[in-house]
Amino acid sequence: GKLDQHLEPFYEKDIEEGRLTREEARELLENLWIQFNNQPAPPKVGITLKESGTYTDFCNLNTGALRPDGTSGVSDVSYLILEVMDEMKLLQPSSNVQISRKSPEKFLREALKVSRKGWGQPAMYNSEAILAELSYLGKTVDDARESGICSGCVEVGVAGKEAYVLTGYLNIPKVFELAMNRGYDHYTDKQVGIDVGDFTKMTTYEEVFDAFHQELQYVVDVKVAGNNLIERMYMEFMPVPLLSVMSDDCIKVGKDYNAGGARYNTSYIQCVGIATITDSLAAMKHNVFEEKTMTMQELLDACEADFENYEEIYDRVYNDTPKYGNDDEYADTLLRDVAASLQEVIAGRPTPKGSKTVVEFLPTTCHVYFGQVMEASPNGRHKGIPLPDGISPEKGADRNGPTAVIKSASKIDQTKTGGALLNQKFTPSVVAGEAGITNMASLVRSYFALDGHHIQFNVIDRDTLLKAQKHPKEYENLIVRVAGYSDYFNNLEKALQDEIISRTEQAFG
Structure with a gap:
C-alpha cells in the first residue's frame, strides 16, 4: 500500500x-x-x-x-x-x-x-x-x-477492498502459431487448437487475421473454462477467514473472500508477446500480400526450418519489414488490432464468484518459457528464443530510440487494462x-x-x-x-x- x-x-x-x-x-x-x-x-x-x-x-x-x-x-x-x-x-x-x-x-x-x-x-x-x-x-x-x-x-487493485486474482498467462504468438498450423502444435505433436483454414490458400491479409481471431477465441474459451473450474474449487473448498476479515464487505455480505465477498472482484488474464505477433502479422501483410516478395508457403517453410537455408526471407522479415517500437504507424495499427481482439474475447467475461475478467500485459518470467515451447515466428524470431516482456518491443526491433518506443506503446489503450509493463x-x-x-x-x-x-x-x-x-x-x-x-x-x-x-x-x- x-x-x-x-x-x-x-x-x-x-x-x-x-x-x-x-x-x-x-x-x-x-x-x-x-x-x-x-x-x-x-x-x-x-x-x-x-x-x-x-x-x-x-x-x-x-x-x-x-x-x-x-x-x-x-x-x-x-x-x-x-x-x-x-x-x-x-x-x-x-x-x-x-x-x-x-x-x-x-x-x-x-x-x-x-x-x-x-x-x-x-x-x-x-x-x-x-x-x-x-x-x-x-x-x-x-x-x-x-x-x-x-x-x-x-497490476492495479484496491487494497483491502478487492479480491483480484491473476489467473495465469496467455501466449498470444503461440495462438498465432497454432492458427498457422491449422491447430496442430509441433512442440507437443498434438492437435491442440482448431483448424482455422490453410494459410497457403488465403488470398488476403484479412483472412489471416480472422483465422488468428478464431483461434484466439477458442484458446481463451478453454482457458476461461479452466479458470472457472479452479475458481469454483476455491469457493467451495478453500475459504480464507483471516483474509475475509481484513477485506471490506466480506463480513457485511456474509461471504468468504474466495466466494465473492469482497467489495470488488477481478480476474486478470496476463497476455504475453504482443510485440512478436504484431511484427509477425506485419511480416505476412507486408511481404506476402503487398510486396509479394515471398509466398505464404515459403514463409511457413522458413519458419518450420528455423530460417536455415532461407537467408533472404530472414533478411526481409527481420530487417526490411515495419516493426513495433519505432513509432511506425503501419506496425502500430496492427498492434491496435491485436489489442482490440484481446479485449473482445477476454474483457468483461463473468466468473462463478462474480468477477470481471480483465486484459493485462504482464509476463513475470514466463516470456522465456513461452519462447522455449515455440517454433520460429514469421518476424524472424528463432525457435526457442524468449518472447519480449510485457509490451516491450522485440529485442533489436526498436531502432529509433526510446521516444519512438513510448509513442508506439501508448497506442495500446492502457487505461482499459489492468496494467501494462514496459x-x-x-x-x-x-x-x-x-x-x-x-x-x-x-x-x-x-x-x-x-x-x-x-x-x-x-x-x-x-x-x-x-x-x-x-x-x-x-x-x-x-x-x-x-x-x-x-x-x-x-x-x-x-x-x-x-x-x-x-x-x-x-x-x-
Whole structure:
C-alpha cells in the first residue's frame, strides 16, 4: 500500500513532540526493509518454476501517490523511503513511485537518481492512468484514490477492498502459431487448437487475421473454462477467514473472500508477446500480400526450418519489414488490432464468484518459457528464443530510440487494462550527470502524458552482464530488473540472463 501516507501522521507527530529524529526514523525503516527480506517466497518446482522463475515474495510499496483528496502525496517520508531503498539495495519490498502531474519535479528526479544506479528500483507508475484504469473497472473515485499497484508487478487493485486474482498467462504468438498450423502444435505433436483454414490458400491479409481471431477465441474459451473450474474449487473448498476479515464487505455480505465477498472482484488474464505477433502479422501483410516478395508457403517453410537455408526471407522479415517500437504507424495499427481482439474475447467475461475478467500485459518470467515451447515466428524470431516482456518491443526491433518506443506503446489503450509493463535499458554513460536525469525525467513525463501505465529501467552495460554470467562469484550482489520486479542476476536461469543481455540498449538523441 501507500506506506508513506500511512506513516506520515505518526512520523510528523513524533518529530514534533521530540520522540524521534529523522535519522532514527530512517534507521527504523531500514530495519523494516530487513524484515521484508526475512520472508522469502517458497521455492517453486516444475512448470511453476518455468513460468515464474523467481523467489521474490512480491510485496510492493507505492510511494508518492495521490492522496484521497486528489493532491500530491509526496512528503518527507516519501524521500526517506527513497533514501532507504538506495541505502539497502534489497530485493524486497519491491518499491515503486507513482508520478502524477502534481508530483514535484524534485521527487521524480530523486527517484530516477536511485533508478540510475542500475539495480532495478524504483519502478515508475502513472497515477492518472491508474485512476483511469480503476475507474474503468468500476471502482469509485474515493476507493481508486486509496489504492494503486497492489502486488509485486504492475497490476492495479484496491487494497483491502478487492479480491483480484491473476489467473495465469496467455501466449498470444503461440495462438498465432497454432492458427498457422491449422491447430496442430509441433512442440507437443498434438492437435491442440482448431483448424482455422490453410494459410497457403488465403488470398488476403484479412483472412489471416480472422483465422488468428478464431483461434484466439477458442484458446481463451478453454482457458476461461479452466479458470472457472479452479475458481469454483476455491469457493467451495478453500475459504480464507483471516483474509475475509481484513477485506471490506466480506463480513457485511456474509461471504468468504474466495466466494465473492469482497467489495470488488477481478480476474486478470496476463497476455504475453504482443510485440512478436504484431511484427509477425506485419511480416505476412507486408511481404506476402503487398510486396509479394515471398509466398505464404515459403514463409511457413522458413519458419518450420528455423530460417536455415532461407537467408533472404530472414533478411526481409527481420530487417526490411515495419516493426513495433519505432513509432511506425503501419506496425502500430496492427498492434491496435491485436489489442482490440484481446479485449473482445477476454474483457468483461463473468466468473462463478462474480468477477470481471480483465486484459493485462504482464509476463513475470514466463516470456522465456513461452519462447522455449515455440517454433520460429514469421518476424524472424528463432525457435526457442524468449518472447519480449510485457509490451516491450522485440529485442533489436526498436531502432529509433526510446521516444519512438513510448509513442508506439501508448497506442495500446492502457487505461482499459489492468496494467501494462514496459522495460527500457540504458548504459550508464547515456544517463550520466544532470543531463541524463533530465532526459529520463522527460521520457517518463512524456510517456505518462500519453497515458502509459508503467515504465522501468535497467541501467547496465552488456559487458558487465556477460562478465557476471561468466564469473558469478564476483557479481554476487548484482541486481537487475527482470519484468515487474528485480532479482539477483545470479538467481536467474541462463535463458533469462541471455534475454536481459539481449535487450536493446537505448540512447537519447
